[in-house]
Amino acid sequence: MTKPSILLTGSRGQLGLTLAHYWSASDLAKKFELLHYDIDEMDLTSTSAVNQELNRVMPHTIVNTAAYTAVDQAEAERDAAFAVNEHAVANLADWAAAHDCRIVHVSTDFVFDGRQDSPYGPEDIAAPLSIYGASKLAGEQQLAARLPDNHVIVRTSWLYSEYGKNFVKTMLRLMQQQEELGVVADQIGSPTSTHTLAAFLLSLLNHKSKPGIYHWTDGASISWYEFAVAIQREYVNQGMLNRKVMINPITTAEYPTAATRPAYSVLDRNKALVEFQLEESSWQEELGQVVTRIKQGFVKST
């Protein structure tokens, strides 16, 4: 008999690739088959094609890591952002509701406006400042309304890994090219390795948790500037940079972007730690491990 399947969207994104990396060694692999989908296999904005494919494979669970993630570009491409982040989620939720399928969906700290000065809990009021944040919140709301008993939303922040484009990799490039860098010091958040997030998603998939929202980060409360300083330290310590560049703290006003970002978006991950009895991860250790993986990747590709 064939195993029931878990359908992963966004399988070529940085989170999707990380999840797939851990799949075969996880207990879940014994019970379920993981089906990998990205935009080339199934464009989530094409409702009829999506429904046709879902009807064909009949997944037991959908893990939706796919998203329109170009935060600044979204300000000029509202419809494109909402098509993926809201309407496609609504369609997945309708299909799931009709077929007893669970959805584990990934969302963002950018649903918050950053006016709070203590970590945001899952029940705190969301009030996005950007089109991207609004589109992701709309997706959460569609999912909760259409699939009330069979969904989980995991909000995360400042995601990075050895895959794709992210702040940790951008810093390496800039630190290799420039003598000096200005990095925003008045936005506070929590960097999150896709590796700890993937592990949390696997825990979620292993348990039939109550529907609702969880927050997952690596527990820091730091600025982009402080993160850049820590990143440089790791690159130097692991021999990827042979000199230190000057990193200067700058303000958000000195680094204008199309999208407004929350000044404070630290997420409180306590509910996730307690319910799933997980150890607290250390953001410094997670950063060190991703830098090691980036180094191994460079060695392999040269």
Ligand SMILES: NC(=O)c1ccc[n+]([C@@H]2O[C@H](COP(=O)([O-])OP(=O)(O)OC[C@H]3O[C@@H](n4cnc5c(N)ncnc54)[C@H](OP(=O)(O)O)[C@@H]3O)[C@@H](O)[C@H]2O)c1
């Ligand atoms: N990155 C962060 O800092 C961050 C922070 C908080 C939350 N999140 C959330 O975490 C999740 C994973 O993020 P990530 O960094 O792994 O994102 P990512 O690397 O940008 O991956 C997203 C994937 O979704 C695919 N995709 C886009 N439009 C699609 C469509 N119409 N149909 C099917 N697939 C489509 C993308 O394909 P293309 O590359 O071809 O467009 C990409 O492979 C997302 O839900 C994101 O909103 C991310």
